[in-house]
Amino acid sequence: MSGGLRIRDMAVTYRSGAGAAPVEAVQGVSFALADGEILGLVGESGCGKSTIARAILGLVPLARGTVEWQGRRIDTLPKERFRALRKELQLVFQDPNACLDPRMTIAESVAEPLRALMPEFDTGARAARARERLAEVGLTDALADRYPHQLSGGQLQRAVIARALAVDPRLVVCDEPLSALDVSIQGQIANLIGRIRRERGLACLFISHNLAIVARLSERVLVMYRGRIVESAPRDTLVASPLHPYTRLLVDSVPEADPLHARRMLERRRRASARRRDLGSPGCPFVARCPFAVDRCRTLLPPLRDFSRGHLVACHRADEWRDGLPAER
Amino acid sequence: MTPLLEVGGLVVDFGGPRAHRAVDGVDLALAAHERLAIVGESGSGKSQLLLACVGLLAANGRASGSVRFGGRELLRPADAAPKVRGSGIGFVFQDAGGSLTPHRRIGEQLAEVALTRPGLSAADARAESLAMLERVRLPDPVSQFAKYPHELSGGMRQRVALALALVARPRILFADEPTTAIDVTVQAEVMTLIADLCEGLGMALLLVTHDLGVVAALADRVAVMYAGRVVEEGSVASLLSRPSHPYTAGLLAAVPALPDAGAGELATIAGQPPEPGTRFPGCRFEPRCTQAGEPCRSVDPPLDAMGGARVACHFPLHRGAAS
Numbered sequence: 001m002s003g004g005l006r007i008r009d010m011a012v013t014y015r016s017g018a019g020a021a022p023v024e025a026v027q028g029v030s031f032a033l034a035d036g037e038i039l040g041l042v043g044e045s046g047c048g049k050s051t052i053a054r055a056i057l058g059l060v061p062l063a064r065g066t067v068e069w070q071g072r073r074i075d076t077l078p079k080e081r082f083r084a085l086r087k088e089l090q091l092v093f094q095d096p097n098a099c100l101d102p103r104m105t106i107a108e109s110v111a112e113p114l115r116a117l118m119p120e121f122d123t124g125a126r127a128a129r130a131r132e133r134l135a136e137v138g139l140t141d142a143l144a145d146r147y148p149h150q151l152s153g154g155q156l157q158r159a160v161i162a163r164a165l166a167v168d169p170r171l172v173v174c175d176e177p178l179s180a181l182d183v184s185i186q187g188q189i190a191n192l193i194g195r196i197r198r199e200r201g202l203a204c205l206f207i208s209h210n211l212a213i214v215a216r217l218s219e220r221v222l223v224m225y226r227g228r229i230v231e232s233a234p235r236d237t238l239v240a241s242p243l244h245p246y247t248r249l250l251v252d253s254v255p256e257a258d259p260l261h262a263r264r265m266l267e268r269r270r271r272a273s274a275r276r277r278d279l280g281s282p283g284c285p286f287v288a289r290c291p292f293a294v295d296r297c298r299t300l301l302p303p304l305r306d307f308s309r310g311h312l313v314a315c316h317r318a319d320e321w322r323d324g325l326p327a328e329r
Numbered sequence: 330m331t332p333l334l335e336v337g338g339l340v341v342d343f344g345g346p347r348a349h350r351a352v353d354g355v356d357l358a359l360a361a362h363e364r365l366a367i368v369g370e371s372g373s374g375k376s377q378l379l380l381a382c383v384g385l386l387a388a389n390g391r392a393s394g395s396v397r398f399g400g401r402e403l404l405r406p407a408d409a410a411p412k413v414r415g416s417g418i419g420f421v422f423q424d425a426g427g428s429l430t431p432h433r434r435i436g437e438q439l440a441e442v443a444l445t446r447p448g449l450s451a452a453d454a455r456a457e458s459l460a461m462l463e464r465v466r467l468p469d470p471v472s473q474f475a476k477y478p479h480e481l482s483g484g485m486r487q488r489v490a491l492a493l494a495l496v497a498r499p500r501i502l503f504a505d506e507p508t509t510a511i512d513v514t515v516q517a518e519v520m521t522l523i524a525d526l527c528e529g530l531g532m533a534l535l536l537v538t539h540d541l542g543v544v545a546a547l548a549d550r551v552a553v554m555y556a557g558r559v560v561e562e563g564s565v566a567s568l569l570s571r572p573s574h575p576y577t578a579g580l581l582a583a584v585p586a587l588p589d590a591g592a593g594e595l596a597t598i599a600g601q602p603p604e605p606g607t608r609f610p611g612c613r614f615e616p617r618c619t620q621a622g623e624p625c626r627s628v629d630p631p632l633d634a635m636g637g638a639r640v641a642c643h644f645p646l647h648r649g650a651a652s
Contacts (some may be wrong), residue, residue: 257545257584258570259546
């Protein structure tokens with residue numbers, strides 16, 4: 001595959017001040033995203049998923065590894081050359097207020113990227129394009145002339161999506177686009193992202209801590225834990241037969257509004273929380289919380305291996321449960 | 330039996346440039362040892378209701394109506410509510426860090442609250458604080474005692490905040506979104522902890538959350554709030570399996586579940602929650618409701634008793650759902 005996005009052995013390091021030990025937020029992550037594909041990336045706070053989004057967009061430097069777009073390395077591009085790529089790669093993130101200027105109307109904000117990236121558009125063409133994109137995300141002309149503080153959270157997130165679409169990008173990275181929204185609105189925005197992606201044939205990296213939403217939208221899902229990918233599989237495989245104990249914990253933790261189910265889950269977790277701790281071992285990042293850990297898990301980092309067509313797992317013991325993880329002890 | 334906490338006709342108004350009514354006439358009762366969840370989305374008034382009960386509204390907020398704790402009125406005089414905080418009502422919020430003072434050691438903060446219990450010596454207070462840290466399953470409590478809040482992880486801070494809420498041995502725990510800021514795989518641990526603490530300390534629980542999964546796991550009874558009102562109330566078992574109010578049904582359907590196979594669209598509730606200050610001639614949910622008929626636009630439905638439950642709807646989905 002020469003098109004699409006390809007990440008190889010990406011590592012990103014943060015320094016939190018002079019003398020402090022550097023923190024490896026992303027530790028050797030590789031994956032590919034084909035043109036027009038939607039790929040889910042799920043993990044909990046601090047696992048490095050947002051850092052990956054920022055590194056793809058050139059907002060943080062790589063410590064190691066490469067980012068390729070359409071077969072061309074882009075992580076080494078100087079700033080001004082990267083700017084031209086902004087027409088193709090766009091980012092939608094959690095907080096709409098961070099990307100909408102409070103002093104601009106919604107339509108002005110949506111037209112703004114065109115001014116910078118598409119100089120061939122004059123004022124009238126920019127305004128027309130902005131209204132087209134706003135209509136595409138379901139915002140009326142009346143709302144287009146309002147200011148951000150006059151819109152609800154769901155309407156603001158629609159505006160942010162319209163702004164990302166203004167330049168007709170080929171890839172949109174969505175970083176937690178739903179987590180600031182109410183439950184009744186989350187579904188509206190998730191369905192909107194799904195529909196726009198299908199209609200436009202956009203490639204999309206959809207990042208969230210919520211496995212249920214990621215699985216609903218994505219064809220393939222990557223699971224991250226502490227800076228590494230621990231499992232990667234087609235959506236249905238991942239949900240029905242996860243091979244990594246962390247993925248199963250995520251699957252089990254999806255909240256359900258069913259008291260019997262919820263209480264059974266608490267009972268299992270009550271037993272599980274007795275185990276715990278020993279951080280900073282050279283072995284598997286999940287070892288401290290894993291119900292199946294054995295000696296080699298503490299000393300040896302498990303590599304991400306391909307188990308069956310396209311199902312990758314980083315677990316020493318995955319061979320033992322090819323037909324499904326055993327019940328926890 | 331008199332309830333432990335009794336909220337009657339509670340109204341919360343906010344003044345200033347964005348004046349609005351956040352809570353618009355709420356009646357609720359909580360019995361000793363009972364666990365009640367108040368569920369709703371942002372702007373439903375659920376958090377303001379909780380804050381009004383313990384006298385913690387923002388300066389431009391004003392509560393009227395009645396809140397009785399053990400028979401005593403908390404809304405009047407103004408110092409009645411602060412007096413029950415600690416040994417009467419303990420509370421824990423979403424942002425655990427926010428309830429801890431950053432520049433004071435964990436141990437000092439706990440001991441100070443423990444001392445609000447009458448007849449405790451300084452040594453007792455220390456012992457009591459250590460015991461509470463152990464109860465919230467903080468590893469190695471003695472060494473945590475000397476630490477500052479920033480030296481702990483988010484999950485540990487939430488445990489310390491719980492210990493702080495409980496160290497004066499309240500009769501009710503108020504918990505506002507206690508698991509929302511925590512990672513999903515750790516949420517279950519905090520939920521089991523809260524359930525075990527309520528059981529072990531004989532406490533009632535008033536839980537505020539937007540998450541029906543948390544309600545299902547922790548509560549006996551649930552009240553659903555929309556635009557400042559309770560629209561449905563009932564036992565967790567019956568309300569979650571047979572919701573009567575279309576809003577409750579919509580919320581339940583919107584909880585994202587793992588797809589069985591293939592990807593369907595997520596269920597949604599059309600429209601937006603009303604902006605603060607909106608006036609409603611009829612039912613507040615009518616603009617978003619799929620069941621609405623003529624009376625819904627003009628007549629505000631009262632919260633009627635149906636069996637052991639209550640629902641405010643002209644066309645409830647179920648009638649006489651026993652709780």
